[in-house]
Each structure stands twice: as C-alpha cells, then as structure tokens.
Amino acid sequence: MTIGWRGARRAVQLSVLAAFTYTFIQAEYRGLDVVRGWWSAFTSSDPLCLTAVVAGSRSWPLGLSAWWLLAIAVGLSPPFLARAFCGWVCPLGTLNHAVSAARERSRIKWAQRTASRYWKYRFVILALVLSFFGVPLAFWFSSLPLLYRSATLAVHPAVNLAGQRLSSGLLSWHEATGAEPLYSGYQWLRDSVLSFHQPYFQHAGLNIVVLLVVLGINVLAFRMWCRSFCPLGGFLGIIGHRSLLRRTIQPACNHCAACVKACPADMGATPEEWNPSECLLCFRCAAACRKQAVEFSWRSPWRGTLRPVNVPRRDLSVIAIAGIAILAASRLNRISPAPNGRLIRPPGALPEPEFLARCLRCGECMRICPTNAIQPAGLAAGWEGAWTPVIVPETGYCELECNLCSRICPTGALKRVTAGERKTLKLGTAVIDRGRCLPHAMAIPCLVCEEHCPVTPKAIWVREKDEILRDGTYVKLGQPIIDPQRCVGCGVCEHKCPVQGSPAIYVRSFGETRAPASFFLSEFPAKDGDWGTAHDPYSS
Amino acid sequence: MSHRISRRRAIGLMATAAAGLAVQPSIFSRGMRAASLPSVVRATGGDSPRKLVEAAVSSLGGMSRFVARGNIVVVKPNIGWDRSPEQAANTNPEAVATVVEACLNAGAKRVHVFDRTCNDARRTYAHSGIAAAARAAGAEVSYVDENLYKNVTLNGVYLKEWNVYKLILECDTLINMPIAKHHGLSSRTLSMKNWMGVIGGNRGHFHHNMDQSLIDLAAAVKPHVTILDAYRILIAGGPTGGSLDLVQTPRTVIAGVDQIAVDAWACTLFPDARTVPGYLDMAKKLGLGEPDFRSLPHLEIAV
Numbered sequence: 001m002t003i004g005w006r007g008a009r010r011a012v013q014l015s016v017l018a019a020f021t022y023t024f025i026q027a028e029y030r031g032l033d034v035v036r037g038w039w040s041a042f043t044s045s046d047p048l049c050l051t052a053v054v055a056g057s058r059s060w061p062l063g064l065s066a067w068w069l070l071a072i073a074v075g076l077s078p079p080f081l082a083r084a085f086c087g088w089v090c091p092l093g094t095l096n097h098a099v100s101a102a103r104e105r106s107r108i109k110w111a112q113r114t115a116s117r118y119w120k121y122r123f124v125i126l127a128l129v130l131s132f133f134g135v136p137l138a139f140w141f142s143s144l145p146l147l148y149r150s151a152t153l154a155v156h157p158a159v160n161l162a163g164q165r166l167s168s169g170l171l172s173w174h175e176a177t178g179a180e181p182l183y184s185g186y187q188w189l190r191d192s193v194l195s196f197h198q199p200y201f202q203h204a205g206l207n208i209v210v211l212l213v214v215l216g217i218n219v220l221a222f223r224m225w226c227r228s229f230c231p232l233g234g235f236l237g238i239i240g241h242r243s244l245l246r247r248t249i250q251p252a253c254n255h256c257a258a259c260v261k262a263c264p265a266d267m268g269a270t271p272e273e274w275n276p277s278e279c280l281l282c283f284r285c286a287a288a289c290r291k292q293a294v295e296f297s298w299r300s301p302w303r304g305t306l307r308p309v310n311v312p313r314r315d316l317s318v319i320a321i322a323g324i325a326i327l328a329a330s331r332l333n334r335i336s337p338a339p340n341g342r343l344i345r346p347p348g349a350l351p352e353p354e355f356l357a358r359c360l361r362c363g364e365c366m367r368i369c370p371t372n373a374i375q376p377a378g379l380a381a382g383w384e385g386a387w388t389p390v391i392v393p394e395t396g397y398c399e400l401e402c403n404l405c406s407r408i409c410p411t412g413a414l415k416r417v418t419a420g421e422r423k424t425l426k427l428g429t430a431v432i433d434r435g436r437c438l439p440h441a442m443a444i445p446c447l448v449c450e451e452h453c454p455v456t457p458k459a460i461w462v463r464e465k466d467e468i469l470r471d472g473t474y475v476k477l478g479q480p481i482i483d484p485q486r487c488v489g490c491g492v493c494e495h496k497c498p499v500q501g502s503p504a505i506y507v508r509s510f511g512e513t514r515a516p517a518s519f520f521l522s523e524f525p526a527k528d529g530d531w532g533t534a535h536d537p538y539s540s
Numbered sequence: 541m542s543h544r545i546s547r548r549r550a551i552g553l554m555a556t557a558a559a560g561l562a563v564q565p566s567i568f569s570r571g572m573r574a575a576s577l578p579s580v581v582r583a584t585g586g587d588s589p590r591k592l593v594e595a596a597v598s599s600l601g602g603m604s605r606f607v608a609r610g611n612i613v614v615v616k617p618n619i620g621w622d623r624s625p626e627q628a629a630n631t632n633p634e635a636v637a638t639v640v641e642a643c644l645n646a647g648a649k650r651v652h653v654f655d656r657t658c659n660d661a662r663r664t665y666a667h668s669g670i671a672a673a674a675r676a677a678g679a680e681v682s683y684v685d686e687n688l689y690k691n692v693t694l695n696g697v698y699l700k701e702w703n704v705y706k707l708i709l710e711c712d713t714l715i716n717m718p719i720a721k722h723h724g725l726s727s728r729t730l731s732m733k734n735w736m737g738v739i740g741g742n743r744g745h746f747h748h749n750m751d752q753s754l755i756d757l758a759a760a761v762k763p764h765v766t767i768l769d770a771y772r773i774l775i776a777g778g779p780t781g782g783s784l785d786l787v788q789t790p791r792t793v794i795a796g797v798d799q800i801a802v803d804a805w806a807c808t809l810f811p812d813a814r815t816v817p818g819y820l821d822m823a824k825k826l827g828l829g830e831p832d833f834r835s836l837p838h839l840e841i842a843v
Contacts, residue, residue, distance in 0.1 A: 031662035401622045447725040456783035498744030
C-alpha cells in the first residue's frame, strides 16, 4: 500500500509536469487570435503571488481570472495536506526532486549538506513585507512564475535553437546526398516541432544561470531549493503549521530511524518528530519503515505538540532592517522624475506603479507575442522592474491588430483590451534622427518607415523636397516627417528601418496613453476608455 | 492542341535542338498561338471576383495556355499585411482560389501559394483569408522558409546578385497575382513590385533605387501570366491602408502576358490616372514590356 502511495505521487508529479508543458506549448502563437484561460492556469495557482498582488496593488484585483480560485485552493490546502502541493503538484518541485533523485542514484558520494529550513521563512516574510512597497521578491522567486519565466526565456529558446541547427544540418545533408528521407525529416522538424521564429530574449544567459542555480543546488541536499529557499514553500509552511493531518508512530517502531534518513524534507531527528510545515506528504518515510509503524491520520489541529514555524525574533529585526535597506536602495534610482524613454510597455499596461505591483514577471506575454517584440526589462524600469515586459523594436514591433499579451496576462497588469480598444492605445512616439535618416541626411530615397506605418492616416507623412547632390544636379525625393499625434508607438518603423545598428527612426515612451502627462503636446490624442486622465503615473 | 511547354521539357527540347534541330519548337508554337489571342485583358463589373478572374483568363485563351498537364505552378499573391480582404491591402482571396482551381483543372500537378510577408506571416496568411481559400481550392500553401533561397546572378544595373526563392526558380509556370494599391515611394504598387515577395535578404535596400531594382529583378523573374486584382483598390495610405475610406471598388481584373502593359492599364483605375510608376518607361527601353497597352492586342470585357 505504501508503495502504491509513492507510485501515485510519481504519477501525479509527472502528469502535472506534462500538463505544465502542454499549457506552455499551447501558448505558442499559431496564427489564430485565441487565448485560453488555462494557458496561464499555472501562474494563476500561486497563492503567494496572489497575496503579493493584493498587498502591492491595495485592491482586490478585478483583472484576475477565475483561474485564481486555484491559488486560493492551493493556499487553503496546507492544514489538510501539509505541503502536498510541493511534494505532489509543483512542477518546479518535481524538477528539483528529479535532480536530487538523480544525484542520489549517481556515483557522486560527497556528503549531503544539512540545509537550514528557516531561510525560506525569512525569505517569505521579507517578500511579503516588501510586496506592500512594490518590491517583487515574491514574483521573482515564487516557484510558478519562476518556472514559466525560465521556460520562456531560457529553456524554449535553447531547445528550439538546437532543433534548428539539427534541421539545417538535415537540409545540408539532403542537399549533399539527395536522400529524400532527410528532407522529410527537415520538413517535419520545421512544420511540426520547431517554433515559427527562433525566439530571442535579451540577457538570456542570466535566465539560464538563474534556472541552473535553482535546479543545481538540489544536488547539495535533497530538494534543497524547496526545503530551504522557496518562498512559496515557506508561505505554505506558515499556513500549514497548525495541521489537521498528523503523522503518528505506532508501537511497533524499533527506532531504526530509517524514516528519518528517508525524509527528503526536514522531519526532525527522531521518528516521533514531525513537522507539517515541512512535510511534502511524499510517503518516503512510510515506504522506508520495515515495521509499517508510520501512519497518517486526522486530528484536531490544537491537540498535541507540534514544532511551530520558529523564526527567531532577532531574525525578524534583521529582516526588517534588510527590508528598509532594500526599499531605500530601490527608491534611490528614481532621481530623475522623467520616465525611461526606452520603457515601452505592451498595450494595456497599467500606469507604472500599479503595473509594477501586479506584474508577476512570469513571461507569459513574452511567450505569446507573435513578433518577439516583448522582452524582459533589464534595469530600464529600475531594478524592481527586472523581467517585466518591455517592447524592444529592435527585436520586434507591436502588431496593431494583435491584443494577445493583454489577454494572456494572468493579473491584469496588462489590462485586457479588445482588438478595437488596442488600436486607440499609444505606446509611445517615434522620432526621426535626421542625421542618420537617408532622405534627410544623404539625399538617398527610402521611405520604408512610411510604407509600414499601420495607422490611418499614416503617422509618417512625406515632404517632397529637391535636394542638391554633390555633382550639382538636383534630385526630388520624399522625406519622412512624423505626426506625433497620429503615431501609436508600435515601433514597426524602427524595426524595419534599413539604417542598421542604430535606426534613424526610433520610438520612445513619451506620449503613451497610460501616461498622458509625458506628452510634449498639450492636446493628447486619447479617445476611448479611462486612459486619458491627466495624472502623472510616475509620481505616486 | 499546342500548349505551353514546361521548363523541364524546354530544357529537354533544347538538348534535342543542340543535337541538330534547326528551330526551337516551343517558341515557335507559342508565337503562333499568341498572335490570335489578346496580350492583355480587362474584365469589369459584377460583384464576384471569381467571375472576373474566370472571364479574364478565358479571354486570354484559358489557363491551359499557360499550364500543361503535370506542371508545377506557383501562384504569387500579395499576402504582405495583417489586413482583411475589405481593407484591400492583400490580393483578393476569392480571386486567388479561382486561379488555383483553374490551374488544377488545366492539369497542374501542384499549385504553390506563398509570399514573403511584411507583417508576421502567420497573421497575414490568416487575416487576408488567402491561406484558407487557396487551401480549400487545392493549393499547397506554405510559409516562406529562409533556408530555401538560392543566390542568383542578376547582373542588373543596381542589383548584381540576390537571393531568390527556390520554388520560383524550379516551377514550370509562374503566375503573378498582385493587387493594385497606392504606394508612398513608388506611387503605385502593382505586378512588378509584387516580386519583392519572392526574394530574400534585406528588401529595404530596394527602396534606395526602387525603379531600377524592380527592373533588375524583372529581368530575372518572368511570369508566364499576370492576373492583377483590382476588385478593390487602395487609393491612398498604401501599401498598408487600414481605413475603408481609402478603398475604392473598380470591380476589375486585368490579366495579361505582358506585366508592364498590365501595370500601365491598372494605373488608369486610380483617381489620378496620369500618375504612373517610373519603371514603366525604363522597362520599355529595355524591351521588358510595353506600357502603351493600347498598341498591343487588348480586350475589354464587361461581366
């Protein structure tokens, strides 16, 4: 029977990991403007993030979908099931488990470290305190957004790049030998396996390092990330420290401590000890017991002695001081009242402070963006803004007909906009560098920017001009001029500009709909919706 | 009974000619046939792009004039933009489907439909309605694959060499299916500019010498027939358009074996009929086509 529990756990873990992978694969853009709620079900099941969103935005987030009921269910589970979410469900936990299990089976026999389980409690308290002030520790490190972000920014691009190299290898081989199966293999990879475009994300290496560190530390101690660092684990541990579920030892116990050795979490030093805040409900202890003396049963949560989550009071003061220091540091970089010009947020983004309080940094918008325009921000939005979505026209432009990012966002940080509303949103304003623009600076005809401008009438108009050439002859050519009130800041002009390296036309965030005060003209072109209120979102 | 001869067969025939035949038969037979048929046709009226295409193609002598049994055909529409058919930025999907069916009815083995798009191809193929319509008609609709270009020596004035899509180089029959639109740089975008959708590399460079680029490219990529969709046209704000206010509905299809004549005739559909792209005269000088379409055997039909 105990073996049965273990098998069941493994089956559930693998199914959930498969489900995660499936939702991830489904979120790939395939030419239809369809978004399903369950594509973001995993990032929506994170109770720590839900708490941090509510704390940071000081409001019950109406933008949240029904899938957040999953987060509430997960948050209510620990008193009944201890940290079974971590042991059975969490897909990052499953990967951590696999790394630790592989290390256990390998011939690497260095001593297992003893890892303090308290770090995660210090961490989650710090994260919760700071979430009131918009510092996104919970979003960065809670397991579900962390995994989705890593999959989007690191794993998928790496796997796809490898597949692309394989497929072009097959094509060259086919061209050399003429063998048809090689071409069929190439076509199959291209049409059925690989992404339409190879995704590129800035500082992708950093994301690979973060993921490798999180997974890698599990070779030091069994599931070390989960038992020592994961803030979501700590959060569930705190919720579950008074537990209805009990582990009891029957009189048959001969104190061999096989259960203590088998525990991948931190049950204690003797068989009698047990801690619901740490128990992953993995049943390894029951499986290890030769006397079948380990039992799980239900009891009143106030009876008996349990080791409570015990973070020393001195630590709390350290956390408070650290929090103040981090907050101070996070505000120091706001010396300039002007927003960063390169911070072009995707359509539907809330005003900046609200946006930062809600954005999970999960990367779902980056995953679904058909043009690869949405990139993880580096320090453009301050260090708290790391990994928030920002449009980088160099890699892709924002398609005027598309509103997918606003529809997949699990928290409403990108407010849901209809396709019609999306066309009225201004993300920024383009400007021309007349020192680089070919018709302006060098009397060379061009107008690629005007050609691609998607708005009606075009935000780039053409001024006919007779320019004198070096040999004294005249040439009649059109020079692009920007109409700032028409420009929606989509960035297609910057993306397509033939002037390489530093395009001659580029978008900056001023004039964006969510920050009308940033526009240099008093007449702001906002039309519909509640975007046009003249408040400065950067001064909250 | 004579029909157009496939490129593959033509190569075989040329080999035969080298072995002793004095006359290259394919040119001979084509010339005989063409003399009795119009070079360019304009069909106007009705509310069905399908009927317009059918009328124009049958007046040109039917699709069997261009497509022989077993031929591999490329139909190249404009699928460049994330726009609906009503916005008139892409070729009419019904017109494309009609041409695909006509090719298959003429005995084509395969009909390929593709375009190297300006907006994301997954969006334009769907939003234009062309992918669904062409697939339903029996075409093989594919996205352009960056690995399947071939570097071609053009020896043009401006373009010395460029990457051209292999399907274009390998097909037996090439059918150009542009839509008539306004364009900020070249004033009109018609059949000649549609060839920018079969080349690789950075197409932005074409814009620095647009007319010469199109002429250089036209010398290398020669369609067997051009079927220009002017059911709806963009009269301003092209080539992207957007607002329906920019769209007019001449309900016209112009088809012909001389794409310069087709383009010249298409220019007359716009409110300012005298505005023509600069490459028309250059093409005449180089013998690539005849912009004075009235000097050719031409035909106007009402549908």
